[in-house]
Amino acid sequence: QDPESTVLSDVERLQLNPNLELFWNTSSMEGGRRSCHTAAEVDLVAGSYKSSSMPGSPNNISKNDPGLQKAVLSAAYSFNNQSNDAFLFRASVIHRAQRQVVNGIHYIVDLEISRTVCHKRDNNNLSNCSFQPAGNLHQTLECHLEVWQIPWKPQSQSLELLCKP
8 A cells, every 4th residue: 555645544534633643653664555544453453442432432421411310201291101001201301311423323222211200191291290109009110221313303212121120
């Protein structure tokens, strides 16, 4: 491969991501050729990749992230529409939340949903519903949720919602 085309592709990568750290490998110059690697590539080859994330991989996010809150609310409405329970459920605890950017935003969430005091027949706003107090009607489910949001489309697509007592 022509060394100048290698340099050009690395310059193009740097223009796409100005924070990209580039390292020139001059110790292995073969016939006057040199290669350019990102910091991540150098660390990965050295077996010591230290970054908390790689492009396209899931990243931990704040439990207050607006997109996450929208995904969790959408899942609660979906759960309530599918359950035969007389009461509405809503998220009570988010244990783990991750976001992955892949042709939209993929949220991966481990959470608990709990029964509220609001009856389904009353068509209440979930945010106004208190949780059931301890007793016979109190119920909490452990759930795993995966939601794919496409920001330029109004609906979320729930990929997976699995709940167990």
